[in-house]
Amino acid sequence: MSDFDDLLQSDRTLLLVDDDKVFLTRLERAMVKRGFDVRIADTVADGIAAVNAIPPAFAVVDLRLEDGNGLQVLSVLHEKRPDARAVVLTGYGNIATAVTAVKLGAVDYLAKPADADDVINALLATGEKHPEPPENPMSADRVRWEHIQRVYELCDRNVSETARRLNMHRRTLQRILAKRAPR
CATH class of the missing domain: 3.40.50.2300 (Response regulator)
Known part of the structure; x- marks a missing residue:
């Protein structure tokens, strides 16, 4: 053992x-x-x-x-x-x-x-034995949404600053933020 x-x-x-x-x-x-x-x-x-x-x-x-x-x-x-x-x-x-x-x-x-x-x-999980991948991993859309939400929160919910840091148009960001989280 x-x-x-x-x-x-x-x-x-x-x-x-x-x-x-x-x-x-x-x-x-x-x-x-x-x-x-x-x-x-x-x-x-x-x-x-x-x-x-x-x-x-x-x-x-x-x-x-x-x-x-x-x-x-x-x-x-x-x-x-x-x-x-x-x-x-x-x-x-x-x-x-x-x-x-x-x-x-x-x-x-x-x-x-x-x-x-x-x-x-x-x-x-130990050594060479890796854990099994999760049954329901987050989708790529969900990961992207989570990242945008995190940056938005770190920018004190400032849409213009968040858009600048993510290198995206402010209106595009506003549309994304207005939608529900993807599955």
Whole structure:
């Protein structure tokens, strides 16, 4: 048996950090059913406090939380427990934050909404065994829409500034923003 298998058998502590209460509760129930000892937090401050109190063997952390960035929780977890396995969840994915998450010790980076099976596969994937691709990945249209929404929010919802940064016409951006999110 490997060190990881020993860890999995002996320590199934899991910290879930997400500000979406419905998603957090649903994921907590699913992970308890799968044999994890789950603690939850809905802010960066609560997540860091939970890590400082009892560093978990596993963590699932949302990237964007109301009081800051979930990578702060990941950083503290990596300091306290370098062997911990963490997955970052986000509805606003980009390459730079994915690279940062991996540098901070994340084993995977999943787009929301991720189901419990996707999370388990990512947490337990080792070495050469890669997790299975998600059953329902985001469409290319959805990824584009998410990126536009993220830039729009980062520009303080300023349409002209967002259009300039995305190198698109302001009216085109306004039409995109007026539509519902693609599936």
